[in-house]
Amino acid sequence: MLIGREVTVLGAGVAGLAVARALALRGAAVTVLEQADTLTDIGAGLQITPNGARVLRSLGLGDSLSGAGLRAKAVQLLDGETGSKVLRIDLAELRPGQEYRFVHRADLIALLADGAREAGVEIRLGQKIAEVALGGDKPRLVTEAGTEIRTGLLIGADGLHSRTRAALNGPVAPFFTHQVAWRATLPEKPGGDPEARVYMGPGRHLVTYPLRGGTLRNIVAVEERRNWVEESWRLRDDPLALRLAFENFVPEVRDWLARVDEPWLWGLFRHPVARRWHGQGGVILGDAAHPTLPFLAQGANMALEDAWVLSACLARHDEEAAGLAAYQLAREARVRRIVEAANANARNYHLTGMKRDIAHLGLRAIAALRPAAMLGRFDWLYGYDATAI
Template sequence: MTARTTAGPRIAILGGGIGGLAAAAFLQRQGIQATVYEQAARLAEVGAGLVIAPNAGRQLRELGVLEHLSKDSVRLDTGWQFRRWADGTVLSEEDLAASCERLYGEHTYTAHRAALLAAIQSRVPGHLVKLGHKCIGLDATGETWRIRFADGRSAEADVVIGADGVHSAVRNAIIGSSPATDSGLCAFRALVPAGDAPDFARRPAQTLWIGPGHHLVHYPISAGKYVNLVAFAPADGDTVESWTATATVEEFLAEFNGWDRRLTGLIRAAGTPGRWALLDRAPLARWSEGSATLLGDAAHPMFPFFAQGAAQALEDAAVLARCLAEGIDDPPAALLRYEGLRIPRTTRLQTVSHGRSHVNHLPDGARQRARDAAFAQEDPLVANGWIYEYDPAAALAGTARANPRTQP
């Protein structure tokens, strides 16, 4: 049974990934307990590395976990280093060491997803995390919700937060089916042991190699023990949307045939790469129904081209916890306030992330040369300030508590 707190309603979070555990941790900071239901038998984030931009880093620092994570992370000195596909020419780069903290009050880091998940989990009491609970449906029963699990068990809650990812059962229950479309792209992921990686890939830098129809990003993670690779290429019809699908190094190399030999040498050092399809999902106009809502990829799956998926889940969690704390006596109104604050921002990020592949994947020619010239003049750390400067507390302070759907 979902825990009931002296502060009010029973809150159930479906999904024990980064967003779900962050929601529980931020609620805990507000003195509100929430029960997390996770389908896996143990908490272990799949995938590989991720970039922790300043907007995410500040939320982790607020939770008190950034220093805990520091032993397993890398602080970047260089970011947005764009290199030309054929010869590695540096088109532009950002001096994060000199500017990031000054502009946004925090550095930029990289980490393995599992290390980030463990750091956040440390702020959630263990008895509030229920493993082996795969949600398959949600039923409204008056002012409460009945959560159905795959093994026949069920639970009741007054508030439900769907943090159950891109295939969210909660989203389907409260919003309806939102079918995905084929983006035409697939992603490869791989980890290279640092000892097998060339010097240029071990530097504390986020590097993006861009070329016709493809791009590849690499950066060190796990205190420099590994180099994380993530690459994007045209998808074939057999590619599936799954974090656990795999390819071969030969298939990975074939996509980057003819690229700079330093890059293909790095790919050769990879183990078994993952490969999955990037499916396209339009932004949702609403996330909530009564006292149930969505968070993270369940609400706003986005292409990873701005490295903001985990960051937006953390922001969601921080805003949601504050909204519920301030509106604990009226959860439906609190959830409407939450979605009203978050939907415009996440929709904008979904949109710009969607368009980035067209910029990165231009074929050689006049448009590519114009893009490269623009990169040489651009300061991405400043140009993307609207992403990195976001403050959940300030966002709440600037809004009324009225129902955002009913305001004129």
């Protein structure tokens, strides 16, 4: 049913570009509408885990992924105040057949955009949508300039503040988690180990890993606080505030933060998983359907999974409504589990007092006695193959 089907995708992020290529490869005529004037992205890193890498390779973008991202060898959890090792997971040794990569977000967007265009997708920039109306003969979009656009199937990949989600579910107010995150990238000399490090401390933690062949260091630093911060990816903060938040951490962390000139800051909010993912000619995926906190590195990976499963379900069913229903049924339980696991990590990284000592002691025991056990706890996550659906 997809051959020649007109599809409009709102948003040229990871979810939007991935679903655009997936549908175009199956014969759909896909147009992507993006509000930005250029497909640039604020510098930040992300992790592509095996479940996301499988989708990229099945989309024919495996070589591009290999060229864009370092292959991760290990993950280390450390006490941020003493530097002592809590746990090290050797990915290369324990999961040699699985692919974990560190990728600059801008590089992932670029390879997905190239892949979408190569498959015949039209990407239209500068399309700021003010209104999304579902129902009637066709979904209707109104731009900020007042232009009306009628679409075929409308796919909302329009992120946290999705107008498509609101059209399906009505407005839902998120709530502040009382956590904020800074992010930054720093120039680095290549040659360090390609591993992710998590420095944990009371009420705060910092994650770092290399990007672009080791020439950049990605930093995400999270602090608990009572003050509300706007939910935005585009706020700047005083670097002194970041340095003060981690002044009791080990020298290597303080040295990195001393080199940060203008960190980006965003407040972390929790949104419920959408109740309705489809209806009246529209469907949502990625952050529009199930926003998640960044404590399991699964936002981009879930978006890639969604893209594949949505396109496969639409291709498999003769009726569009049946395909959309099958898509939500296939995805909803899994993404809810991932979102809750990310919420749990937010708590576990910031333990204090006796709870922290006991937790770290337990992790050290696992590392010494059964090093594969910790990674095995996430086989349900990384072993999942969306392309088998």
